[in-house]
């Protein structure tokens with residue numbers, strides 16, 4: 001079995017859902033939750049939950065947000081090619097599966113998704129929940145991406161990883177460099193550590209490189 005473990009925000013989409021919320025809905029007076037997380041004062045989960053609490057709850061605004069995350073236009077086709085070539089797609093996210101599921105559905109993509117559950121609640125935004133029943137649960141991020149990747153390595157002969165953010169550093173290092181795909185922060189961090197990786201500009205390039 002061949003398995004591609006992929007991050008979602010900033011990897012399959014161009015923009016992170018939380019970053020769009022920060023730009024459009026989080027008041028300037030609110031703390032910079034991501035900076036608080038990077039400084040170690042807030043867990044990744046709590047930072048995400050803080051952003052998501054500012055999400056609008058009307059359908060039109062939510063639709064606009066989903067569109068503006070800019071899922072790669074070739075996502076559906078690339079995922080279909082991957083599946084046809086016998087690859088399993090496993091999506092890992094420290095974000096929320098509420099928008100991941102909607103975007104996957106819109107693009108006709110079926111994949112295993114490991115992410116934090118959440119629901120839209122009027123007056124409370126997108127309420128993030130800890131995936132306590134998941135075998136990959138980790139309190140600080142919700143889903144331990146390295147644990148998901150280790151599970152893939154135990155199940156599959158060939159495992160690739162694609163990502164872009166800080167929670168992707170550890171899982172990316174578990175796979176061999178030729179199957180380690182990075183852009184953004186992840187690429188910079190791997191370069192800083194002198195670790196090999198393959199840079200991608202768009203998610204379908206990861207698929208092309210693997211097939």
Ligand SMILES: [Mg+2]
Pocket residue numbers: 007008009010011163164165
């Ligand atoms: Mg990401």
